[in-house]
Amino acid sequence: MLIDTKELLPQYLQKIYNIILKGEFINENSSKKGNNEIYEAIVSKEVEVREYFRAIGYILIRREGYFYFAHDDAPNTPSALERVVDYIEIANFLKMLDSNFGVGYRFRLDSVENLLNNNIELQEIVSQMKGLNANTNREYIQKIIDRLRKDGFVEEQNSTNGEYVVLNSYDYIESFLNEIDVYE
């Protein structure tokens, strides 16, 4: 397939390439400047974008409400397994904190902190989570949310009142964990 880059969203190619390099998701429900615009742009030229980036070794993957890029030759590093395993604890904690936690969920840090303050069992669980060096419930919540934000699963919508939204890309983790088979 011949691709004419002049017709292929030239204004977005550099941005998409930067997103690939940073390993970010492209979410439809992101309000981050330009992210939603790039999502719409890819939707309008999905086949062309896929072919263009396949040529340089990346596969465009479309899921419900988000895109991401994977390596064409998919190196099977221990890092991916490690990250997924880390998320077992995080996803379990968040779902136990509020069973509504999932794509589209909106929350403020203080409201989530209140839920944790009122749940002794979860305080015990969070204190056992590896890699969270925190002293207060607020710090635990902050560190978990920072991790989600860094991995592109949540986004701060309003810095004044500290409101966050769970992005469509959180499905990447939830659907993966949901599909794991447990042998009894």
Next chain:
Amino acid sequence: MALNKNIIDIIQTQNSCRDVIQELYTYETRPNDILRDTYKNAKIDDAIRLDIIEYDALEDELSLSSDTEEYYKTRLGQNDETTISSIDDKISKLKIQLNYYNKRVTAGEDAYKEIRAISKLLNQIPTILRYNLYTISSNSIFAFKNEPNFDIKMDKLKLSKKEIQQLIQASISVDRFLKEQKNFFKSINNTRINHLILKINKNTLELEYSFRMLYEEIKKFINKSIKDGEFIKKLQKLRELKQQNQLFIKTDIQERVSKQKHIVSFVKERKIHPDDRVFEYIDTIQESIKKRQIELQDTKEEAELSYDIDELEEIEKTLYNYPKLHKEFLAQDDDLATFLYKNGIDRAKLLGVFVRLLKHNFLEYEVGDDFIEIDKRKYIIVKGL
């Protein structure tokens, strides 16, 4: 002219009639002329037009409409009558009033009071049906969207499902009652009652669709919640297996990870904090120290205590004054880890600083066999010689 019930009209009229509404809320009915004289600024005609207040032309009296009464009862937390079972109760009361009416007419007496009671009961039925629909709808949506506890959410949704089924049944009972009494109501031939029966029929017809929609909606909420519940169970199981170091044995997670096309960032080697690396090698470091001790004793050389620049860069360029810390440590009695902890060393760097001090000053330190735990990490007990 079409009845224009926009929200601003309703609010303005309600505000102007606030005192009238308050009085009618306390008394069942009040004389029209007295109320109009007392509250001259109230838009009573508008309130009648908007169904906030009802006017009885025969008695020339005003009363609250059923909707307004229910609204204020609910607002004041006094609404204990508009339950689903109250519909059956109204039907039973209607049957009694119809019976009284019959007796009065047979005895050739005036049955105005009975007609009034029948009108009032008939008027309340659509309101109760609607009120219950709104209540179930808002309860189920609230439970689905906002209830954080899964078990409580499921209980609430199942209750809503049961209630909407009961409400559908209650609506069917109303239809059945009206059909059964069709000839009787015809014989009464009262304009107001005929109007109210038409109103009930129209309302139940409209509500029937809403009942079915809500029933389907609640079923969807329940199904979605069941899926969420299964997911929560799976996460708990995975966590349990992880804690028991059985995750890779009892699940297909490794196979799935290897087959999945991961986002680029997930297959990058993650930078591990140097402290974590150091922790992994603490036994090796101890061994090295022992060997180095022997080596130094054998060669009788002075140990080099200068910083290793590469190592320092590895701990994210955070420099500590190790010679000063070392001197302060020797001047007190706590073990090395406790001393550093109390000295306000950055928690994330504590182990790195601990190991570095140990490495550089081992000739002046005594390394014990026991450990203490700080921030879920074990530190070997080190004392100054």
